[in-house]
Amino acid sequence: MQKTTQIKHLYDNNVLNICLDTLEKDKQALVFVNTKNSAEAEAERISKKIKPAEKEKQKLEELSQKALKTLDKPTKQCQRLALCFRHGVAFHHAGLHSQQRELVEDNFRNGMIKIICSTPSLALGINLPAFRVIIRDLKRFSGPRGMTWIPVLEFEQFCGRAGRPDFNDTFGEAICIAQSESEKENIIDNYIEGETEEILSKLAVEPILRTYVLSLIATDFANSKKTLMDFFKKTFYAHQFKDIQKLSEIIDRILNKLAEWEFISIKIDKLEATLLGARVSQLYLDPYTAHYLITCLKRAKDKLLRDISFLQMVSYTLELRPLLNVRVREYELVENKAAQYETSILSLEPSMFEPEYEEYIKSIKTALFFQEWINEKDDEILLEEFNVRPGESRAKLERADWLIYASQELSRLIKLHGLISELAKIRLRLKYGAKEELLPLLKLKSVGRTRARKLFNNKIKTIEDVKNVDFTQLSQLIGRATSLSIKKQVGQDLREEKVVVKKGTRKGQTSLKKYDKKKKEKSK
DNA sequence: AAGCGAATTATGTAGACAGCATGTC
DNA sequence: CTACATAATTCGCTT
Secondary structure: OOOOOOOOOOOOOHHHHHHHHHHHOOOOEEEEOOOHHHHHHHHHHHHOOOOOOHHHHHHHHHHHHHHHHOOOOOOHHHHHHHHHHOOOEEEEOOOOOHHHHHHHHHHHHOOOOOEEEEOHHHOOOOOOOEOEEEEOOOEEEOHHHOEEEOOHHHHHHHHOOEOOHHHOOOOOEEEEOOOOHHHHHHHHHHHHOOOOOOOOOHHHOHHHHHHHHHHHHHOOOOOOHHHHHHHHHOOHHHHHHOOHHHHHHHHHHHHHHHHHOOOEEEEOOEEEEOHHHHHHHHOOOOHHHHHHHHHHHHHHHHOOOOHHHHHHHHHOOHHHOOOOOOOHHHHHHHHHHHHHOOOOOOOOOOOOOOOHHHHHHHHHHHHHHHHHHHOOOOHHHHHHHHOOOHHHHHHHHHHHHHHHHHHHHHHHHOOOHHHHHHHHHHHHHHHHOOOHHHHHHHOOOOOOHHHHHHHHHOOOOOHHHHHHOOHHHHHHHHOHHHHHHHHHHOOOOOOOOOOOOOOOOOOOHHHHHHHHHHHHHHHO
């Protein structure tokens, strides 16, 4: 065991004190906290007390600028990260844009960043060791149970990040922060001397079990109740579950549902997947969700279809949860929107007194969030209005895209061909975050919603317009390199005729001009 | 079987300004 | 009285 380390008590914040001590030792630290907000706040607090070394200032400033330039328009989060970067500090969580996440990780590895305040997301999967690990929060909010102690396994994950053998660390330190003497004893008993809890099988969750049963039938691994049971008896789940009778009942229930939803047929104990069931399994959809989507799609013919129809449809699935929170003061507003769009909503509205109603209202808000995105609102507005960070909106959009794609496939199978093109449109719009009018332009490579909008606003609205527009004018709008590329895509290769391309130049014409100007001014 | 951080609201403080009293011509 | 700073309180969110 190590001898007790004395840390100078400079501030009334032990995490900060330990961080400062770590810097004195010329080492790095990871701080684990339980929420994204805390990670940002703690990082900011620490950064305010750190003065970076003179020789590192410039590089940190560059880094800071990179954080601001990740998005077209920096969000509050970007500015916060940039502020921390200037002091060699960063925060890390799932809400961070992937490019910024990379910036944080890379620059911690190369030593520019000394302290990262992070949510547990960093301990899971990403290998980013530090000399010191500071575990500020050992409790985390968990559903109806309030603040609960984190699993011992997770504590060990945190500790496992301590020590960098590649930096010749022969040891690492993991430090827990206790609020009181009694909590200190608790921590020692539970975590340091405690036993790791049993690992629970993921199969125990019903949606996963459902998906599995269908998949086993669809792939012909099991074609009867008996073979199905034989398979599950061998799994870890059954081993834990022990009560085979109960498991059998659950499987029976699932089989009945699958048959009712027409994903399988049951003929004298012969199980067979239907065409639809096989596709559901291929799409890796939870059969429950697949059935829900199908009922919504069938309802579409009686509804006034709008963007919100499909957006709400996917928002109301289990796959998109947790949904966006509806604040008290906006509750009424969202309810009004729900009423306003009533004729367009494809899912059934639960009664106001059912517990599901809350989720329904949340699904409306989530749909409104997607709607803003496909109406070209940027990350900053999404963060301000919906409190969704860039990293999180990406994750949500990806799930929505997958479900819309699945809906498209399902429409084909249940012969609702009229919906396919509508779904395809929404899908593209989700991908690019653009209004429908931009879709023709978005077919071009290296044209995203920003460039497409610029072109559109300058009366270049279709591929035909792109063909006809003068190259110089196009260059002025979106830069020469891009113009060359898209002109080529519409069948006009101008590379050798009119334009000379400078070798090694990757930036657009405008930035080159500016650079030249500055040079000239200096030489005068 | 909560607790943090942010937002909002209350409270405190200093300085600007106008009105009034007083003094001088 | 107003404008601003600071303290106290409430609000919202958590994976």
